[in-house]
Amino acid sequence: GESVGLHLPTLSVQEGDNSIINCAYSNSASDYFIWYKQESGKGPQFIIDIRSNMDKRQGQRVTVLLNKTVKHLSLQIAATQPGDSAVYFCAERHSWGKLQFGAGTQVVVTP
Amino acid sequence: DVKVTQSSRYLVKRTGEKVFLECVQDMDHENMFWYRQDPGLGLRLIYFSYDVKMKEKGDIPEGYSVSREKKERFSLILESASTNQTSMYLCASSQGQGGQPQHFGDGTRLSIL
Numbered sequence: 001g002e003s004v005g006l007h008l009p010t011l012s013v014q015e016g017d018n019s020i021i022n023c024a025y026s027n028s029a030s031d032y033f034i035w036y037k038q039e040s041g042k043g044p045q046f047i048i049d050i051r052s053n054m055d056k057r058q059g060q061r062v063t064v065l066l067n068k069t070v071k072h073l074s075l076q077i078a079a080t081q082p083g084d085s086a087v088y089f090c091a092e093r094h095s096w097g098k099l100q101f102g103a104g105t106q107v108v109v110t111p
Numbered sequence: 112d113v114k115v116t117q118s119s120r121y122l123v124k125r126t127g128e129k130v131f132l133e134c135v136q137d138m139d140h141e142n143m144f145w146y147r148q149d150p151g152l153g154l155r156l157i158y159f160s161y162d163v164k165m166k167e168k169g170d171i172p173e174g175y176s177v178s179r180e181k182k183e184r185f186s187l188i189l190e191s192a193s194t195n196q197t198s199m200y201l202c203a204s205s206q207g208q209g210g211q212p213q214h215f216g217d218g219t220r221l222s223i224l
Contacts, residue, residue: 091154
């Protein structure tokens, strides 16, 4: 079956460094991808999205890269801050309105 | 900003009870969704609705039903609660035919004893 996965369940990053969170997807029909951040006790918060006709999109301190050749998605966070500590989810859309989520990556920012 | 409000943060019910989880959004979004979130499994879609009185099954609809009588409100119903329905339940909404991005509430942690 199709799946969305994450390479690392936990990512430890030093404050000020750049973070890279990776995600693999297997459904070549997926046309939209999205990253969410979930802090403890809160619901997922939208970070950034990208359509399949793009390979890069930038937001404030975040960049999403899409490599359709190898079916890979990544989220880069520049100058990681303590407030970036959270679980990050990638998700893909392969049918209307429905997102398939990965299990999530815990990012821990150390001083 | 989009605000999705779930009526309860924590809820404890007993096996066999009928349980209602309520969700309200204030952005006039057409689409609303119910997920459950379990450790190691990510978010799994239970039901969604793209219009008032319309509903579609998600990936794990068994044991659940939904109601959408008004555009802003989407209710999840556990007809006869069981212990395996203990979970975090998340509601989301989105606008437009593309249905993205979805905006989430802060969740209801439901325990079935």
